[in-house]
Amino acid sequence: MKKILIMASLVASVSLMAQGTLMLxxxxxGANAPVFEKDGVTKVAKNAYKALVYVAADEAAAKTSTTPVAAAVTFNAAGYFVGPTVTLTGFGPGSKPWVKVEVFEAGYNDxxxxxxxxxxxxxxxxxxxxGLGGGEPPLPAPGLVGMPKIEVAPIPEPSVLALVGLGVAAFLLRRRN
Incomplete structure (x- = not known):
């Protein structure tokens, strides 16, 4: 019976140790990284934008991640969002995971x-x-420390001349074969 209790407590402690906390x-x-309009000076308006946060073990995985750690957070003040503190399974307290922050107009879901x-x-x-917070004794959950400057702008459509050029190139390649 003692062996079972010892094993159960070890499993419980290992799973608890692998959970860091992060304030969105x-x-x-420790974070102070406002989000700006395209001019790089004007902070984005309160309630006009949302942010989604993704976390991964490396940069490539963070860039391609499609599962946010929580629901979208609305900006509470000009340039700033303060969301909930989330528990990240698989990332221990003190670890420094890669983070992706996506900011978009509040009228959209993603x-x-x-x-x-x-x-x-x-x-x-x-x-x-x-490092992430959590653990025993608990470390405080950090904000998005290290977040670089984000400037919001529409992603431009390709110009008509560029599309015509691609069409001509495709036609010439097709004709050559």
Whole structure:
């Protein structure tokens, strides 16, 4: 019976140790990284934008991640969003995972939909500048420390001349074969 209790407590402690905490905020918890309009000076308006946060073990995985750690967070002040503190399974306290932050106009549900509608969007991928919180005794959950400057702008459509050039090139390649 003692062996079973010892094994159960070991399994429970290992699973608890692998859970770090992160505050979904670009202000507070050591972070101060406002989001700007295209001019790089004007902070985005309160309630006009949302942010989705993704976390991964490496940069490539963060850039391609499609599962956010929580629901979209609305900007509470000009340039800033402060969301909930989330528990990240698989990332221990003190670890520094890679983070992707997608910012998009609040009228849309996600970055891809906003970008396809030519709405203002912005994205940044970075390694967290301070270790995750959690553990025993618990470390405080950091904000998005190390987040680079994000400027929101619509993703431009290709020009008509560029599309014509691609069409002519495709025609010539096709004709050559």
């Amino acid at each position: 905020a670009n202000l507070g918890g 970055y891809a939909t906003a970008a396809n509608a030519l709405a203002k969007v912005g994205v940044a991928t970075f390694q967290l500048g301070s």
